[in-house]
Amino acid sequence: MSKNHYDVLGISREATSDEIKKAYRKLARKYHPDVSKEPDAEEKMQAINVAYDTLSNAEKKQQYDFELDHPQGFASGGFGGQSNANGFDGFSNHQGQTGNGFGQNADFSGFEDLFGRFGQGFGGGRQQQYSQRNTQQQTSFRGEDQHAKIELDIDVAYHGITQTITLQIPTYNVYGEPEVQRKTLEVKIPKGMKEGQQIRLSKQGQAGINGGEAGDLYIEIQYRETSKLRVDGADVYYNIDISPWEAALGQEIEVMTPTGKVKVTIPKNTVYGKQLRLKDKGIPSKVPGHLYLVLNIVYPKAETEAETHAYQDFAKAFSHFNPRSN
Structure with a gap:
């Protein structure tokens, strides 16, 4: 028994249009005569094209499914069958009385509708005409993005x-x-x-x-994020190191930013993590982002005797301060 179009594409009758297209593309890559080493690649590709041409068209698929469900009415020359050179074997009249494969109650009301689109005289049958058409012109598809x-x-x-x-x-x-x-x-x-x-x-x-x-x-x-920089949409966050006295006293400093050097004033008694917003200095998009300077207070090491004494004097001056009181 020859394969039906669903078998040819390796899909079920419940397959969606996307699944039908995906199955066709996979088989086309495998059996296309330009790339396939299979000895019967051209024959298989023709069958694949015929199957896809039918199942990718809603109207043709509906008719094909009807024929699959009523094989007694389409045994000679349906989408899945073969006809002889004279059209349909044994078909003598429109009453379905002597036609081979046609039951006594066969309904031929859609006869002209069903076969008229395939040209005059039915020639070598629809399967053959499909194959000839697809041999001349294979379906092309746009590549995926x-x-x-x-x-x-x-x-x-x-x-x-x-x-x-x-x-x-x-x-x-x-x-x-x-x-x-x-x-x-x-x-x-x-x-x-x-x-x-x-x-x-x-x-x-x-x-x-x-x-x-x-x-x-x-x-x-x-x-690219670094230890000093991160981006959020059009806004840029830039970590800036400042000294304890710059944070405590409030001073003007010069900072190198992605837009170049800028001068900013550190507010008096600035705390760690405070952000200074430079309006419209972020990414210069249609709606410019902002540049946020995130202040990081860096304390120098006490490596000399003088530096150690400086910290001791500092501790005496702020003896009332307890950072863990909260």
Whole structure:
């Protein structure tokens, strides 16, 4: 017994349209005559194309399912069967009285509707006509989009860059087997890209099938975090070390930031972790982010006798202070 279209694609009758398409693509990669080493690859590819052409079309699939459920009415020349060169064996009239394979109660009300679209005279049968059509023109599919992430220094967000990057992208080869593809591209990254935004590279994704165009490659931007810097959307948080006297007395200091050198005033009696906001100094996107200076108080080591005495004097001056009183 010959396989039906579902068997050819290796799917169940309950398969969704996405599952039908996925099964076709997998088999096309395996049996396409340009890449397959199977001796009967061309014959199998024709059967695969016929099966997909039928099952991917809702109207054709509905009719095909009806024929599967009523094999007594379509034994000679249905989608899954074969007809002789003269059309349908034994069909003598429209009453279904002597036709081979047609029951006494067969309903032929849809006869012209069912076969009229296949051209005049039924020739070598529908299966043969499907095969001829798909031999001449195989269905093509657009390749799938692919996604990758790259990690950049924060300077790129402020100035932009054009650089060559090499990506290792998981994909499938022409045989349908998973592999990692190395792809080297020259990418222009404009300034103002927020973390999580994507750059679309047209037709740099997975290759199409049967001449279909390639998919797109989407590169997601991430910025490299360091012990001093992190990014949140368009906002940048930058850890700045200050001395105890700068924190206590309040002084103006000069700080090197991603935007260049800036002068800021430390408020008097600043505590550890306090944030100073520099408005619109974050990533310069359409809506600029802010730059937050996160203050970290660093205490020098007492390595000389004079430095030790300085800490002792400091302790005497603040003898009333107990950091653990709370």
